[in-house]
Amino acid sequence: DIVMTQSPxxxxxxxxxxxxxxxxxxxxxxxxxxxxxxxxxxxxPGKSPQLLIYLGSNRxxxxxxxFSGSGSGTDYTLKISRVEADDVGVYYCMQGLxxxxxxxxxxxxxxx
Amino acid sequence: EVELVxxxxxxxxxxxxxxxxxxxxxxxxxxxxMSWVRRAPGKGLEWIGFIRSKVYGxxxxxxxxVKGRFTISRDDSNNIAHLQMNSLKTEDTAxxxxxxxxxxxxxxxxxxxxTTVTVSS
Numbered sequence: 001d002i003v004m005t006q007s008p009x010x011x012x013x014x015x016x017x018x019x020x021x022x023x024x025x026x027x028x029x030x031x032x033x034x035x036x037x038x039x040x041x042x043x044x045p046g047k048s049p050q051l052l053i054y055l056g057s058n059r060x061x062x063x064x065x066x067f068s069g070s071g072s073g074t075d076y077t078l079k080i081s082r083v084e085a086d087d088v089g090v091y092y093c094m095q096g097l098x099x100x101x102x103x104x105x106x107x108x109x110x111x112x
Numbered sequence: 113e114v115e116l117v118x119x120x121x122x123x124x125x126x127x128x129x130x131x132x133x134x135x136x137x138x139x140x141x142x143x144x145x146m147s148w149v150r151r152a153p154g155k156g157l158e159w160i161g162f163i164r165s166k167v168y169g170x171x172x173x174x175x176x177x178v179k180g181r182f183t184i185s186r187d188d189s190n191n192i193a194h195l196q197m198n199s200l201k202t203e204d205t206a207x208x209x210x211x212x213x214x215x216x217x218x219x220x221x222x223x224x225x226x227t228t229v230t231v232s233s
Contacts, residue, residue: 051220055219099173100176101162102159103156103159
């Protein structure tokens with residue numbers, strides 16, 4: 001199984017400041033076809049998860065351009081360029097390269 | 113608008129069975145794999161399994177924690193997916209989310225609101 005490890009697990013951020021979440025996979029999620037099967041999701045309090053980023057760096061429809069994904073191989077980063085109050089919640093990375101599909105432990109973003 | 117609506121969550125005793133349903137609308141249901149993900153209290157997201165679309169053979173994959181106890185099925189004529197859960201354990205207590213899995217790009221691109229399953233005596 002591919003193990004997904006996120007850091008930090010807790011992230012207090014001042015509004016307007018940037019935030020970075022790291023996700024490391026135990027083996028590469030880069031396929032030979034060039035696709036990186038890495039997605040990012042946000043679960044806001046009391047809500048179901050929502051897709052932010054797919055294939056490593058593609059922003060999902062309706063996601064603000066403050067959110068961006070980067071990385072390759074086993075190391076990926078989600079960047080929020082300017083954090084807003086509405087961004088609070090738990091962020092998860094997920095690999096879709098092979099089953100079992102696996103999620104990171106989650107990173108809880110809170111506003112300072 | 114894409115919508116996924118789960119139903120069937122309940123309080124059930126250990127060892128008993130329960131079936132969850134997921135009704136999809138606003139998209140061509142038969143084109144997508146359907147996946148189930150759960151979140152236990154105080155824990156993170158856990159993928160349970162999915163059923164591929166008929167084009168991909170409607171085959172299923174499961175997490176080790178539920179394999180042999182849970183079964184995912186689909187009824188494309190009614191746009192419904194089911195999660196049959198047998199031999200339930202207390203550790204199966206969670207909010208269960210139905211989700212839409214996008215083939216080729218291989219990620220979840222839509223989620224239902226979830227239904228709560230509590231396994232307790």
